[in-house]
Amino acid sequence: MTSSSLLPAFLQAVMQGQPRALKDPHYPGWHLAPVTGLMNDPNGFIHFQGEYHLFYQWNPLGCSHQNKSWGHWRSQDLVHWQHAPIALIPGEDYDRSGCYSGSAVDNQGQLTLCYTGNVKFDDGSRTAWQCLAVENAQGGFDKTGPVLALPEGYTGHVRDPKVWRQGETWYMVLGAQDKHKQGKVLLFHSGNLTDWTLAGEIAGSGLGGLGEAGYMWECPDLFHLDGQDVLIACPQGVTKQEKRFLNTYPVTWLCGTLQADGATFHHGPLAELDAGFEFYAPQTALAEDGRRLLIGWMGVPDGEEMLQPTVKNGWIHQMTCPRQLSLKQGRLFQQPVTELQMLRETESGWQGLASQAPEIPAERLEILLTRTPGKSATLHFGNDDLVLTWSDCELCLARRSQENGEWQYRYWDAPATGLQILCDHSSIEIFINQGEGVMTSRYFPAQPATLSFSGEAELQVRYWSLRACMVE
Numbered sequence: 001m002t003s004s005s006l007l008p009a010f011l012q013a014v015m016q017g018q019p020r021a022l023k024d025p026h027y028p029g030w031h032l033a034p035v036t037g038l039m040n041d042p043n044g045f046i047h048f049q050g051e052y053h054l055f056y057q058w059n060p061l062g063c064s065h066q067n068k069s070w071g072h073w074r075s076q077d078l079v080h081w082q083h084a085p086i087a088l089i090p091g092e093d094y095d096r097s098g099c100y101s102g103s104a105v106d107n108q109g110q111l112t113l114c115y116t117g118n119v120k121f122d123d124g125s126r127t128a129w130q131c132l133a134v135e136n137a138q139g140g141f142d143k144t145g146p147v148l149a150l151p152e153g154y155t156g157h158v159r160d161p162k163v164w165r166q167g168e169t170w171y172m173v174l175g176a177q178d179k180h181k182q183g184k185v186l187l188f189h190s191g192n193l194t195d196w197t198l199a200g201e202i203a204g205s206g207l208g209g210l211g212e213a214g215y216m217w218e219c220p221d222l223f224h225l226d227g228q229d230v231l232i233a234c235p236q237g238v239t240k241q242e243k244r245f246l247n248t249y250p251v252t253w254l255c256g257t258l259q260a261d262g263a264t265f266h267h268g269p270l271a272e273l274d275a276g277f278e279f280y281a282p283q284t285a286l287a288e289d290g291r292r293l294l295i296g297w298m299g300v301p302d303g304e305e306m307l308q309p310t311v312k313n314g315w316i317h318q319m320t321c322p323r324q325l326s327l328k329q330g331r332l333f334q335q336p337v338t339e340l341q342m343l344r345e346t347e348s349g350w351q352g353l354a355s356q357a358p359e360i361p362a363e364r365l366e367i368l369l370t371r372t373p374g375k376s377a378t379l380h381f382g383n384d385d386l387v388l389t390w391s392d393c394e395l396c397l398a399r400r401s402q403e404n405g406e407w408q409y410r411y412w413d414a415p416a417t418g419l420q421i422l423c424d425h426s427s428i429e430i431f432i433n434q435g436e437g438v439m440t441s442r443y444f445p446a447q448p449a450t451l452s453f454s455g456e457a458e459l460q461v462r463y464w465s466l467r468a469c470m471v472e
């Protein structure tokens with residue numbers, strides 16, 4: 001199908017699907033989600049000429065991973081968002097199996113998208129083109145075609161360009177799989193955004209002391225932060241450990257020093273960016289005031305995603321809240337952006353034994369908690385749809401499998417002194433120790449959901465209900 005033949009079907013899907021999605025009690029009240037169909041990765045996150053732009057992988061035609069297009073939202077303040085014209089629809093020879101993930105840059109005042117044109121063949125093989133598209137006067141995007149074919153030595157799994165400029169040089173990192181089925185991150189450079197030279201592999205399986213670290217690395221993002229270089233990426237095929245890397249695919253970060261000219265990245269160990277059930281393919285952008293911001297997809301591919309109950313209402317997945325990154329003593333911290341405080345309604349507070357705490361409405365909630373060490377406390381979200389147990393040495397988040405009802409667990413395997421928890425109609429984001437750790441998860445409680453407590457720990461609690469904040 002061509003772009004122009006998909007468009008009428010997209011329009012019909014939105015007209016029919018949006019009312020159903022917005023009526024779903026699990027549809028988020030203040031997070032970004034598709035108005036119908038499937039949304040996955042955030043794409044093209046940028047602050048450009050006074051406004052934030054966030055694009056997203058979108059299949060308007062259903063809850064399957066097909067027809068990948070780029071939806072587009074814009075915002076002045078990261079809290080209130082507007083729909084913008086759909087930016088990319090597959091249909092050219094070079095992107096006919098999907099306009100896959102990528103980034104946005106300011107090229108001499110022109111908002112330019114760098115994305116992967118994915119091409120699947122009947123025999124099951126595939127190829128990928130890295131492509132550009134430029135903004136037009138109508139706020140849409142005109143494709144200008146491929147600028148990079150598959151590099152020698154890699155399979156058809158080469159994708160997700162994250163592009164930035166340093167001085168006069170453009171750089172691009174790409175996720176890749178080499179011919180030995182090892183996941184890698186490739187660094188390229190260019191003087192003009194169209195002619196690209198491979199500088200080398202800067203991280204991946206078998207590199208930088210990592211050992212065996214997966215068969216494919218997706219969605220790399222490389223940036224300078226607080227005096228160091230940070231590489232975020234999504235390695236697929238990393239061995240699960242007792243309390244780490246438990247999702248089908250984790251999101252990881254590496255911190256070190258990049259020598260872009262020599263394409264060497266000296267880095268420390270592979271660390272997990274989020275310990276919750278749903279977090280993948282995050283992307284960062286630089287705010288005007290220099291903050292490094294991150295938004296992630298609150299989903300994970302190839303697990304139980306299709307069993308989520310929203311599928312029967314024709315939509316699936318949402319984004320995380322926007323977060324600010326910082327590096328403290330070599331550790332990557334994430335905190336909700338301060339702009340989100342605009343959503344707070346009246347403040348309440350409580351202090352005492354967890355077992356005596358009042359029930360709190362948790363439909364849309366921000367709650368700050370500290371706990372006196374010694375005894376543990378358990379937080380029950382909804383009708384035990386999500387259970388967080390907080391003891392001296394760890395946090396344990398439990399939820400039942402949508403497939404077989406068995407309890408599943410995720411861990412923050414270190415002491416937690418304080419928590420900041422953000423709830424929406426079907427999601428929770430737990431920021432641990434001012435953002436040293438995060439656990440992001442979906443859950444599907446009957447609404448209006450409540451939060452109740454048990455356990456003998458002494459808790460100090462401040463909380464706010466949050467305003468709903470719809471996209472216009």
Ligand code: FRU
Pocket residue numbers: 040041057068100101102116159160218219280281301
């Ligand atoms: C990550 C990912 C990317 C790809 C996109 C396709 O979730 O698989 O690697 O570009 O999704 O939607």
